[in-house]
Amino acid sequence: MANLQAIRGMNDILPDQTLSWQYLEARFRQLVQRHGYREIRFPVLEQTQLFKRSIGEVTDIVEKEMYTFDDRNGDSLSLRPEGTAGCVRAADQHGLLYNQQQRLWYQGPMFRHERPQKGRYRQFHQFGVEAFGMAGPDIDAEVIQLAALLWQELELTEYLTLQLNNIGSAGDRKHYAAALTTFLLQHESTLDDDARKRMHSNPLRVLDSKNPEVQKLLTAAPLLADYVSAESKLHFAELQHLLTAAGISFVENPRLVRGLDYYNYCVFEWTTDTLGAQGTVCGGGRYDGLVEQLGGKPTLAAGFAIGVERLVLMLEELQKIPASALQLIDIYVLIVGDGLAAQGLELARELRLAYPRLGVISHCGGGKYNHQLKRAFASGASVAVILEATAADVTGVSELKIRRLDDSGESVTVPVQAAVAKLGEFLHISAS
């Protein structure tokens, strides 16, 4: 096994962690479904062309981060680096977008070939929602509010900041990019290599350069805000109004330019400073042109994606996972002595039947009293039920003991027939 390891950047999620994941997944699923979003599932593998045409040829994702390879028949396939493209393809292919409104959500692994670091992995997971056929800004606001509600349920609101920007239409940005390039060309000598390269391939990305020299220069550069259409400004203003009315605070960030080409009008990001360098936990926006770009009828759309690993990291570091979500086992049945296996199994079955929400383990593998009690404590259960045979009882016992698994050691002895009811009393719950 020593030389058979997981692929770099692809993590095994072990039992200690899956409880946190399940907690988060349950909260998210419940929330989106209460908002009328329906789940869609689509393949992990698609034609490479789908991602090139949606995300954009000159984006980092397509240029250097996709897992791309040839199928046996020579077709170029890629592991999905994000969810929106596949979601749109699937929805359109099956007619879900034909003159309809749709609220969809998805969940699953995505793949990008990047150098792993905290909060960034080659296989990572996203929750996403996509809403089609609505002109917004009301739907934009709905989608953002959905995320805000999730933070609230997870008690993360105070650690997250919403950033907004209006990036206009694709046409607006083309005009702006031309003006920006002209400006940059005039000051080429003060640019660094990175900026000089991007100036031609994707000039907007020069805007978020971290080089102070470049930033200084940019204070004199043309502003995107001067090039975006009046409609997009109206849309953006109305969205802000709706968010304010909903009590959702935000900051405008004119430098917020997302790495995927398909966005238009409003884009947004939720960021945190609790995760180190990878602070973006959720990103999204409106993408009205994408469906048509992929060959469908023009369809309005908006959505976002959440990074699951990053959220789990936040929840764990801030200790926001409720203890109840981490306790799987409530009752541990000790079976001490020979000949009690059948009675022990039956008792555990009855307990599970009576208390469907509780976890019950019945001890397997025998062992002495001490050994089994130690296991009971280790399981995290709050109560032990102790079946014990004396020399005389070889096929069953008539009494058992219920013992609290804490320092008090409080216990009661009851007839086996009364065990189910007595246990409920002990735990302050009632049988179903």
Next chain:
RNA sequence: GUGACUGUAGCUCAGCUGGUAGAGCCCUGGACUGUGACUCCGGUGGUCGCGGGUUCGAAUCCCGUCAGUCACCCCA
């Protein structure tokens, strides 16, 4: 793709200037003829990431490689 740091038992780590490996935790058996966590004694468990090189001899030095961590880039 670039950089810095790291890689010794399941886990956390020690091993000084080279002489073929230890501790704690965990697990397990027993001390106290049975009620976990305390104390004491014993036991299981390691190709020292992998591959080369230097050397009489390398966990320890050199090179390469793989992996981890964090950062750059970019994003979830």
